[in-house]
Amino acid sequence: MxxxxxxxxxxxxxxxxxxxxxxxxxxxxxxxxxxxxxxxxxxxxxxxxxxxxxxxxxxxxxxxxxxxxxxxxxxxxxxxxxxxxxxxxxxxxxxxxxxxxxxxxxxxxxxxxxxxxxxxxxxxxxxxxxxxxxxxxxxxxxxxxxxxxxxxxxxxxxxxxxxxxxxxxxxxxxxxxxxxxxxxxxxxxxxxPRVGPMRDIVATIQPEQDEIVRGGLTGTVCVQGGPGTGKTAVGLHRVAYLLYAHRERLARTGTLVIGPNRSFLRYIEQVLPALGEVQVRQATLEELVGHVEVRAVDGARAAVVKGDARMAEVLRRALYAQVTVVEEPVVVVRGSRRWRVPAYELAEMVEELLGRGLRYGAAREALPQRIAHAVLVRMEQAGEAPDDRVQDAVARDRAVKAAVKRVWPPVDPATLVWRLLSDAEFLAEHAAGLLDGAEQRAVLWERASRGVRSARWSTADAVLIDEARDLVERTPSLGHVVVDEAQDLSPMQYRAVGRRCSTGSATVLGDLAQGTTPWATRDWATALGHLGKADAVVEELTAGFRVPREVIGYASRLLPRIAPGLAAVESVREAPGSLTVRQVEPEERESAVLSAVAEALGREGSVGLIAADVRVPDWTAALAAAGVPHLAPGEETRAEVRLALVPASLAKGLEYDRVVLDEPAAVVAGEPDERTGLRRLYVALTRAVSGLVVVHAEPLPPALDG
Incomplete structure (x- = not known):
């Protein structure tokens, strides 16, 4: 000892x-x-x-x-x-x-x-x-x-x-x-005690965490870790280590940390600068694919279909269907001579480019040079001696440009997606055999906009546009990407992340038990396939260091229902008295919650009041009426204001010394189905580092009752 x-x-x-x-x-x-x-x-x-x-x-x-x-x-x-x-x-x-x-x-x-x-x-x-x-x-x-x-x-x-x-x-x-x-x-x-942004764990890294942190740059690693196992910190420290060990290479290719929302990124933003790394970009996935303004929210059914990997093939079909059948020859006039490239030869060029698997835009840029080369061959056969300047001039010839525009027209990615989502016949043509009728109706807009500029795009639509952009022009790849809370990504979102590290590597962080989206990841092998990293190594962290044993044990009662077969976190910390469950009468619930908040504020550290999203406005008013200073959703705790009001939907990834959880049944009821609701509740129950008080008037889920 x-x-x-x-x-x-x-x-x-x-x-x-x-x-x-x-x-x-x-x-x-x-x-x-x-x-x-x-x-x-x-x-x-x-x-x-x-x-x-x-x-x-x-x-x-x-x-x-x-x-x-x-x-x-x-x-x-x-x-x-x-x-x-x-x-x-x-x-x-x-x-x-x-x-x-x-x-x-x-x-x-x-x-x-x-x-x-x-x-x-x-x-x-x-x-x-x-x-x-x-x-x-x-x-x-x-x-x-x-x-x-x-x-x-x-x-x-x-x-x-x-x-x-x-x-x-x-x-x-x-x-x-x-x-x-x-x-x-x-x-x-x-x-x-923790007040303010997340701290580094460099002084407390454990051997199993250190092994992941010091892994090589070329391989992708997926870290499955329950609450309190330090997976987020491991991912951030891995970035810092890779920048140390491969600084010159990553200085050229770049690094990126992707978080689920801005609140989460503000929470973790000081970790890397504290370790001396100040050049790592941090962004949400929505910011990465922000090619259009998002003003709409999809229903669960539409979002699931739009996020399905089959949509990538629908987009590919729709894009390359723009390449038309060649019916006319190309005739180039140079001085007094006319040079003719017949339709069948032009068709062969198009087929050859299609068969090479080039990006749509790259193939379109190559076609004029192919036509110009065919003209130069004819010039040489006629006894002329053209050089590269002549070939470039022919490629820019008006007749060649017109032929390319007619055969291989330019495509705007947003316009392509707009047409798919607003034109039932166009969608049906390219989704045949991929999406059934009900799925096609789910993704079609109820009120089709008159054009791209007036379209009300959703987050899932923006991801589709990002996919289409990559089909047209390759997305630049970074050297290393870290994506946290990955269990909530759709297959199409995984593809969007994978494009940004196609020639690099990734660190994928998540917990299958905390998936709260309708398209939440069910197994890492499938997800890593969508990411383009099927050979990634999956590491599991099961030792908990943050959440007390009493709290994580209570929350883990939900695991058989929300993630069968997933190992429960074994916390190394015993903290008797860290869990309190208080059942009250409905009329006493507000005063009981305020009392629990006051008790928590009487101790050291940060305090989070977590409630179902629908109850947050009521708690904003109640805290103001009681004269309790607090931070609005999305803000981080600080020394002068230690209480944060946290909607259940934003709690993921955050930590507080003490948490007061209001009405678990309301958290569950706020989700479209019970399983997702129980997963949201699991997240809320595991945000406390020192103490958790659960206040409820409605019955608890059966797994937690008793």
Whole structure:
């Protein structure tokens, strides 16, 4: 069992200066190293800020690009006072022969969020992503990896106040591998109250999480993880690791994090900058496919059909049906000569391009050159000697342009989708054998717009347009994409994500039990096939670190109904009293909820009042009448306002120290079917990190009753 050493004074008040304690006190030495490391980091930043590039760049373009890189470097070297610069230390043994960390044998390394070196270039803090840092996360008494001592540090308000030593060279005994619960500092860090955006977990990464984080760039990984298993944090730390290990490559190809909504992205937006990564784009899927303004909402049936992968083939058929049968020859006039390309030869060119599987737009751009080449062959046969300039001129000839427009017309993706959704005959022609009559009627607009500009597009329509755009012109691929809450994506949405990493890799994060859309993912193999990553590795996280055992156990009673066969999360945290279920009379429900909120606000940390969406306006009024400051849906908690009013539909992915859940039956009833409603309830029940109070007047779902 690791032994924890505290400074009792420092835990209560700011730590005294190092000189105030005995010279032999390890805390004094560690605080001195922290102070020296912070000073070295300031010097590193000052050196970058003082760079003079006036005589380095050749022109203003290079100067602006270099200035931008310097600004990013300065930002990455920022020292945040309340963010520990290092959180651990590993002391390697001096051992002969090859060792997993032989290059570090006998040396001591401090592990932190970024690299810090002294004036001589010697490391004072090692980046947590460096190879030598891996031993800090994975070493155990069973496999010490040449580590003699692992030390964890505890902080209070940015001051180093405690340390905990684990001597891995000690003999392995019963209970030696106690997991995170065996470390008091680790447990305290996990349970630390959370107000504001999501924090990084770099100090608490577990071996199974570290293995996923440090996976290679070329492979796609899918992480199935229940509430509190840290899958979102693992995905974000994986991005940070890949940028460290493959920075030059990803600097060229780019990275992207896709979240389910803006509230979620605001919640996680500080994690990567805290790790020194400030250039990762974060977006919702709706923003990625935002080629048109979304002003309509589909019914469940229409959304399911529009999101079905069969729609990709419908779109492909409709697009390539625009290529017409060749009936006329092309006649090009050059000076006094006329050059004729017969209809059958032109038809062969069209068939050849169709058979090559090119994008519609790329094939259309190639056709004029094919025609021009045929003309040049005839010129050469007639004794002329045309060059490339002549071929380009022929390709731009009015007769050639007219023939291409007639045979292979330009297509606007939005117009193509508009016609499919507004023209029953056009849809029936291209959906034959794919969609039955009922499905075709489901996707057709009830009131067809007169044109694309007046169309009321839905989110699913925008995804269809994105698919059509890719059929016309290839979507640029990024080096790595992370998509969170992936279980809620439709097949067509998976395809939209897959297009953006077609030549790169992806990290897919989700939980099948939390799927709350009508098209929610049922198995990862099928979903990964739609993504275009059928060979992806699926990793399952089953150890819970955030949600107390009592809370996750209560919520897991729903699993046999919402996700049969899925393993329940086994929380490592016991927190007696963390779950309270209060049944009240209907007329007492509001006062009971307000009382529970007041109790939660009387303790440390953030508080979330989660309610069915339909009840949110009533709770907005009730909280205002009671004089309780709160944040509107979509806003994050902060120190001065710790209570957030959260619609059940926006709760996914968010965490609060304490949660008050109003009327579970209303959450279930707010969804189109019971199973989806129970999944929404499962999400709401698992947002609490320290305590959950369930208030209900209506009967609970049978699985939770009793």
């Amino acid at each position: 690791p032994r924890t050493h505290h400074d009792p004074v420092a835990d209560a008040v700011p730590a005294p200066p190092p000189a105030a304690a005995p010279d032999g006190d390890p805390l004094v030495r560690e605080r001195a190293h922290l102070a020296a490391s912070r000073a070295a980091l300031r010097v590193m930043r000052d050196e970058v800020e003082s760079l003079d590039i006036r005589d380095v760049t050749a022109n203003w373009v290079n100067r602006e690009a270099l200035e931008h890189q310097i600004e990013l470097r300065i930002e990455a070297l920022a020292d945040h006072a309340h963010t520990p610069l290092f959180f651990g230390r590993v002391d390697f043994l001096t051992a002969p022969g090859p060792q997993p960390a032989a290059e570090a044998a006998g040396e001591r390394f401090y592990i932190g969020r970024r690299h810090v070196h002294d004036a001589a270039g010697d490391p004072m803090v090692i980046d947590w992503r460096a190879p030598v840092s891996q031993a800090f996360y994975r070493a155990s008494r069973a496999e010490p990896l040449d580590v003699g001592l692992r030390r964890r540090f505890g902080y209070t308000g940015g001051e180093l106040t405690a340390y905990e030593d684990e001597r891995l060279s000690d003999p392995v005994g019963p209970g030696a591998e106690g997991g995170p619960g065996a470390s008091a500092l680790l447990q305290r860090e996990i349970e630390r």
